[in-house]
Amino acid sequence: MIKKTIDNIADDKKDHVLLGMFIGYPLQLIGLILDITLGLSTLFYLGSFIGIALVLAKEVIHDWYLKKGNPEWWDFIASAIPIVFPIIIYILIK
Numbered sequence: 015m016i017k018k019t020i021d022n023i024a025d026d027k028k029d030h031v032l033l034g035m036f037i038g039y040p041l042q043l044i045g046l047i048l049d050i051t052l053g054l055s056t057l058f059y060l061g062s063f064i065g066i067a068l069v070l071a072k073e074v075i076h077d078w079y080l081k082k083g084n085p086e087w088w089d090f091i092a093s094a095i096p097i098v099f100p101i102i103i104y105i106l107i108k
Contacts, residue, residue, distance in 0.1 A: 030092035033072070038065035038097030046104075055108075062101050069093035 020028075038061075045061030048054065073090045077083035 027092040030089045031096055034069055034093035034096040037068050041065045042100055058104060062097055065097045066094050
């Protein structure tokens with residue numbers, strides 16, 4: 015059932031989820047490590063914000079402004095989901 019659900023998702027959206035993971039996770043991890051090291055609690059959120067801003071910039075600048083792709087809100091959402099979920103988990107465990 016899970017495989018069938020995943021197979022029904024457009025390949026383009028899967029690519030955007032991977033984009034969000036590749037951009038967001040390293041930035042969040044760096045922010046988390048720095049937060050733990052420096053005793054702060056804001057750099058994880060800063061890394062997350064930068065990740066979301068980058069995937070938004072991809073849609074706005076690359077796809078819309080430079081006309082090198084097809085700008086879609088669903089592409090941005092698919093890219094942002096893997097960045098947003100760790101924020102929710104971080105808030106819940108904190």
